[in-house]
Amino acid sequence: MSQFLEFTVLGLILGSVYAISATGLVVTYTTSGVFNFAHGAVGMIAAYGYWELVTHHVPGALAMVLVVLVAAPVFGVFIEWLLMRRLLGDTGERPVMVTLGLLAILIGLALVLFGENRGDTLSPLVNGTIRILGVGVTAQDLVIAGSAAAIAAALRVLFHSFRLGVALRAVVDDPELLATAGASPVAMSRTGWVLGSVLAALAGVLLAQQQQTSLDTYTLALLVVSGFAAAVFGRLRSVPLTYAGGLVLGLAVVYFGSYAQPHLGTLGPDLSAALPMIFLFAALIALPSVRLRAVGRLSTLRPPRVATGWESLIAAGAFCLVALACSMTLTGTVAGGTSSFGVILDHTMAYGIVGLSLVLLVGYAGQVSLCQFAFMGIGAFLMGKVAGGGSLLGLLLAAVVCAALGALIALPTVRLRGLYFTLATFAFADAAYTGIFPDTRVLGQGLNVGQIVLPGLSFGSNRAVFLLLAAAFVLTALLVLAIRRSLLGRRLVALQDSPAAYATVGLNAAFTKVAVFAIAAGLAGLAGALYGTAAGTVGTSDFDIFTGVVFVLFVVVWSVRTVSGAFLAALSFAVLTHVWTNGVGLFAGAGIVLVGWTPNGILGIGPLARLVPERWIGRRHRATGDAGSLVGVVDGREGEIRAAG
Amino acid sequence: MSGQRLPAAPPITVDGVRAGYGRIEVLHGIDLQVPAGSIFALLGPNGAGKSTLLKVIGGHVRATAGEVHLGDLPVGGRSVEHLARLGLCTVPEGRGVFPNLTVRENLRIWTYSARIPLGEVEERTYTAFHRLADRRQQAAGTLSGGEQQMLALSRALVSDPSVLLVDELSMGLAPLVVAELYEMVGELAARGMTVLLVEQFVTTALAVATRAAIMTNGRITAEGSPSEMAEAALSAYLAS
Numbered sequence: 001m002s003q004f005l006e007f008t009v010l011g012l013i014l015g016s017v018y019a020i021s022a023t024g025l026v027v028t029y030t031t032s033g034v035f036n037f038a039h040g041a042v043g044m045i046a047a048y049g050y051w052e053l054v055t056h057h058v059p060g061a062l063a064m065v066l067v068v069l070v071a072a073p074v075f076g077v078f079i080e081w082l083l084m085r086r087l088l089g090d091t092g093e094r095p096v097m098v099t100l101g102l103l104a105i106l107i108g109l110a111l112v113l114f115g116e117n118r119g120d121t122l123s124p125l126v127n128g129t130i131r132i133l134g135v136g137v138t139a140q141d142l143v144i145a146g147s148a149a150a151i152a153a154a155l156r157v158l159f160h161s162f163r164l165g166v167a168l169r170a171v172v173d174d175p176e177l178l179a180t181a182g183a184s185p186v187a188m189s190r191t192g193w194v195l196g197s198v199l200a201a202l203a204g205v206l207l208a209q210q211q212q213t214s215l216d217t218y219t220l221a222l223l224v225v226s227g228f229a230a231a232v233f234g235r236l237r238s239v240p241l242t243y244a245g246g247l248v249l250g251l252a253v254v255y256f257g258s259y260a261q262p263h264l265g266t267l268g269p270d271l272s273a274a275l276p277m278i279f280l281f282a283a284l285i286a287l288p289s290v291r292l293r294a295v296g297r298l299s300t301l302r303p304p305r306v307a308t309g310w311e312s313l314i315a316a317g318a319f320c321l322v323a324l325a326c327s328m329t330l331t332g333t334v335a336g337g338t339s340s341f342g343v344i345l346d347h348t349m350a351y352g353i354v355g356l357s358l359v360l361l362v363g364y365a366g367q368v369s370l371c372q373f374a375f376m377g378i379g380a381f382l383m384g385k386v387a388g389g390g391s392l393l394g395l396l397l398a399a400v401v402c403a404a405l406g407a408l409i410a411l412p413t414v415r416l417r418g419l420y421f422t423l424a425t426f427a428f429a430d431a432a433y434t435g436i437f438p439d440t441r442v443l444g445q446g447l448n449v450g451q452i453v454l455p456g457l458s459f460g461s462n463r464a465v466f467l468l469l470a471a472a473f474v475l476t477a478l479l480v481l482a483i484r485r486s487l488l489g490r491r492l493v494a495l496q497d498s499p500a501a502y503a504t505v506g507l508n509a510a511f512t513k514v515a516v517f518a519i520a521a522g523l524a525g526l527a528g529a530l531y532g533t534a535a536g537t538v539g540t541s542d543f544d545i546f547t548g549v550v551f552v553l554f555v556v557v558w559s560v561r562t563v564s565g566a567f568l569a570a571l572s573f574a575v576l577t578h579v580w581t582n583g584v585g586l587f588a589g590a591g592i593v594l595v596g597w598t599p600n601g602i603l604g605i606g607p608l609a610r611l612v613p614e615r616w617i618g619r620r621h622r623a624t625g626d627a628g629s630l631v632g633v634v635d636g637r638e639g640e641i642r643a644a645g
Numbered sequence: 646m647s648g649q650r651l652p653a654a655p656p657i658t659v660d661g662v663r664a665g666y667g668r669i670e671v672l673h674g675i676d677l678q679v680p681a682g683s684i685f686a687l688l689g690p691n692g693a694g695k696s697t698l699l700k701v702i703g704g705h706v707r708a709t710a711g712e713v714h715l716g717d718l719p720v721g722g723r724s725v726e727h728l729a730r731l732g733l734c735t736v737p738e739g740r741g742v743f744p745n746l747t748v749r750e751n752l753r754i755w756t757y758s759a760r761i762p763l764g765e766v767e768e769r770t771y772t773a774f775h776r777l778a779d780r781r782q783q784a785a786g787t788l789s790g791g792e793q794q795m796l797a798l799s800r801a802l803v804s805d806p807s808v809l810l811v812d813e814l815s816m817g818l819a820p821l822v823v824a825e826l827y828e829m830v831g832e833l834a835a836r837g838m839t840v841l842l843v844e845q846f847v848t849t850a851l852a853v854a855t856r857a858a859i860m861t862n863g864r865i866t867a868e869g870s871p872s873e874m875a876e877a878a879l880s881a882y883l884a885s
Binding site: 160167170173174180181182183185 | 730743800804
């Protein structure tokens with residue numbers, strides 16, 4: 001019994017940690033309609049700021065005030081002005097991308113300024129130990145538990161009993177209507193971001209103090225990730241439910257780790273780390289869709305002109321000639337290793353195929369997936385394990401099994417729209433990365449994938465492997481463009497424009513969504529298998545969830561709706577990861593700021609738009625009722641319907 | 646004038662206003678004089694530009710040429726929230742309520758321009774619309790269409806505006822509810838405010854209006870007394 005009590009107290013404290021970060025997420029979402037993936041990163045920067053002040057002999061309490069009540073509000077005002085104002089009310093993919101970009105830029109900044117691991121710990125704000133129900137609890141833990149409860153209670157009162165709190169909720173519903181009532185939507189949005197930043201900073205410093213390990217950029221930035229499940233439990237709206245969700249999750253993790261995991265022994269991978277994400281996935285599937293409403297209004301883009309069959313073939317031919325020329329510089333055998341240039345070329349092709357899967361999924365279908373790198377990892381695993389590694393069967397199975405797995409994941413999640421779908425893919429990616437890949441029977445630190453052998457063809461040389469990857473990229477690009485020109489492609493655009501209209505003409509939206517997700521998963525699996533065979537050995541770190549997220553940003557920055565965008569994203573990503581690792585996040589983050597201004601990415605900017613086959617001709621439109629403009633799909637062709645009045 | 650409220654029931658002067666969306670011009674030089682203290686009905690078929698003109702007057706859409714004055718106050722360059730605090734009340738097209746907030750919370754938002762405490766806002770609203778009193782803790786989005794319009798119109802009731810702009814109040818509502826709402830518009834006007842109604846249902850609007858104009862294709866094509874406009878409206882609708 002005493003052991004149960006001990007686990008319960010520990011679970012409640014862990015739950016308070018989840019709750020304190022999750023309530024901040026809910027506050028930002030409630031007041032801005034944006035799910036802030038960078039919430040933890042803001043906390044991480046605050047923790048580093050606090051550490052800097054304390055090491056310069058500023059008293060802890062004063063440092064806390066300076067970071068939480070001075071620096072954090074200024075930061076909130078700044079990001080609202082720079083990034084968020086143009087996104088107010090937008091339910092498209094841009095808000096998610098912009099906050100992911102902010103996550104990348106803050107992590108990149110921290111890596112440059114502080115390194116990956118500071119090697120220091122933050123001393124707690126308060127010291128000492130207190131016994132509760134016979135269990136020893138540190139004063140710092142009590143501060144966290146008390147803060148979590150106090151914040152939840154204070155926010156509940158603010159949002160329901162004060163005019164400011166009600167207006168903060170109202171601005172997400174209808175900013176224009178709020179203005180007609182005499183309140184400034186911009187001021188409300190700014191206040192929301194200030195409040196969110198203050199809570200992020202408070203959580204960051206408190207949790208960094210509670211962590212007994214040294215200050216670690218990634219750990220701190222992603223600490224909030226475990227709170228996602230609690231936030232979804234509160235439907236991203238209710239602070240009390242989020243707090244309760246945090247406590248339940250904390251208890252579940254501690255009970256599972258203490259009672260269930262020991263009995264599983266070596267039968268399965270250690271699921272304790274992945275439990276919050278499994279909870280998130282379960283919560284997204286279990287909660288009625290009516291409770292998972294997205295806030296804000298629809299915004300849409302005019303789709304790009306799609307290259308014709310002939311244009312695609314000419315571009316593919318030209319690409320093959322360039323690839324052939326590049327391959328001439330490659331020498332040596334796979335076993336003997338390859339040059340940095342060779343690695344960059346191989347990675348460009350493999351990442352390029354993942355980029356193409358994102359064009360299909362995000363660009364054409366409007367489904368933002370963050371788990372393509374997880375499918376890559378599974379593809380590499382199959383390539384390494386099937387028939388002793390490096391076989392044609394392994395290559396085929398990588399694509400087929402990933403497609404099947406994609407369909408399996410998509411089936412229960414297709415009813416989720418927008419952000420919630422993205423969160424489900426994030427949960428899967430994180431569970432795979434933290435719970436499955438590290439197992440030595442899966443990827444561990446390194447899995448020998450083996451040299452690929454195809455019937456009648458030898459791929460012993462670096463040149464041959466690159467040409468194989470380049471051929472796979474070209475064929476995938478032609479496939480993706482062919483899909484876009486096909487009936488399925490037109491259906492994807494129609495479905496993205498108006499799911500309701502899509503259903504009313506008798507088309508099955510669920511089938512289309514599952515099909516496209518499965519195809520994209522299969523392509524990512526294929527890319528993983530090819531990546532593995534080119535690298536020889538792959539480990540968990542090759543399919544890092546954060547790297548996967550940053551790659552999505554690269555594709556969006558260049559243009560997620562064009563094949564050219566996927567290629568340039570893969571090329572720049574491969575080059576930067578080899579030349580300046582810390583700069584990868586900074587580039588993605590800086591680029592994503594652009595997306596706030598030019599939704600079509602770099603390839604959508606003025607003269608550049610005319611250089612690519614699938615050029616952008618449109619600009620952002622917002623459906624606003626009368627005299628607005630609507631983008632419609634008429635008989636498979638994109639047309640614009642305007643109603644002025 | 647920046648901090649002062651508008652005088653009671655000022656005239657609305659629209660002088661050569663052109664406006665549109667992007668490169669599409671919707672209003673092609675509108676001249677209109679809404680007399681002080683009148684109930685002015687702006688009629689016309691779909692797509693005539695009525696709502697756009699209302700948005701220009703309310704500060705939502707900027708005029709590319711011309712100017713709008715509320716009394717002596719030029720509208721151009723002022724934010725919507727500033728105009729609201731000066732005494733301009735807009736009941737927008739559709740349901741001008743926050744669907745995820747309760748009735749009471751919506752009323753709390755109205756206090757930004759009402760300048761009276763929430764208790765008084767509630768008392769005035771529930772006295773005029775008894776049905777809302779029973780629904781005070783209900784999310785506005787779950788109310789019937791008529792109840793939502795009552796809640797939207799309550800803004801004018803509690804903020805004592807100088808100018809009231811109402812866009813398609815009757816849209817999608819049963820005739821009895823529409824009659825009740827327009828009765829309230831008449832009562833509001835009697836308190837001393839200038840009312841500009843945009844409406845497609847001619848008889849409904851003309852029954853309460855003291856003056857009216859017809860708009861077609863972004864231009865004012867006729868203006869006069871309600872009885873004069875009844876026939877002009879019919880031909881405008883048939884022509885469209």
